[in-house]
Amino acid sequence: MGKLSVVATPIGNLEDITLRALRTLKECDVIYAEDTRLTAKLLARYQIKKSLQRLDAATEIKKANEIIARLEAGEHVVLVSDAGTPGISDPGARLVKAVREHPYILKDVGVLIEAIPGPSALTAALSVAGIDSSEFTFLGFLPHKKGRQTLLKKIAANEFPTVLYESPHRILKLLKELETLKVSHVTIARELTKIHEEVIAGTPAELLAHFSAHPSTIRGEFVVIVEP
Numbered sequence: 001m002g003k004l005s006v007v008a009t010p011i012g013n014l015e016d017i018t019l020r021a022l023r024t025l026k027e028c029d030v031i032y033a034e035d036t037r038l039t040a041k042l043l044a045r046y047q048i049k050k051s052l053q054r055l056d057a058a059t060e061i062k063k064a065n066e067i068i069a070r071l072e073a074g075e076h077v078v079l080v081s082d083a084g085t086p087g088i089s090d091p092g093a094r095l096v097k098a099v100r101e102h103p104y105i106l107k108d109v110g111v112l113i114e115a116i117p118g119p120s121a122l123t124a125a126l127s128v129a130g131i132d133s134s135e136f137t138f139l140g141f142l143p144h145k146k147g148r149q150t151l152l153k154k155i156a157a158n159e160f161p162t163v164l165y166e167s168p169h170r171i172l173k174l175l176k177e178l179e180t181l182k183v184s185h186v187t188i189a190r191e192l193t194k195i196h197e198e199v200i201a202g203t204p205a206e207l208l209a210h211f212s213a214h215p216s217t218i219r220g221e222f223v224v225i226v227e228p
Contacts, residue, residue, distance in 0.1 A: 006085075140165050142166070155183075
């Protein structure tokens, strides 16, 4: 029986990988990775040698048939992204959808699709933010232009916390936008699980002042939690 394993990998610290994930990486026939160079470092850390194929946002649909053919042949295929859980603001969802909807798989339950859970910047940030996260909205990366202002207004009016991802190139812009919308409290987590991990909270103006005073800290991926 063919098997597609969707494997979560560390978001920074390479020790943050489960025993099940390591076993899956060792047992599979092939690994499809968002960036083979990054995944190769993880495999080298644990002395795992496997065939690595690239599958990023641009090739996700193009390679779906190739992967389905492998699954039909009974192979064990692993999908990983650069960091965290595939499909969560990373490639993966469209591939899984294509596999699930393929006639062979719908007709004959001959392929298993399994989740190998693990690290996620989303849950890591919420766990150390010290806020009530029993209900929240996750939006991933905001659009750069079209629809951005409309979405920001909805975030400011949301009755639940809103979690976003942001790049170092746009974090100051986002904070200025949140300040204009009179958002009262924001938590930012950056470089999670890494040496320079930082979690800070305050008004958008206070956070802007912090990063203006420490410009060298504007690096890595940012998780931004906007509180209601």
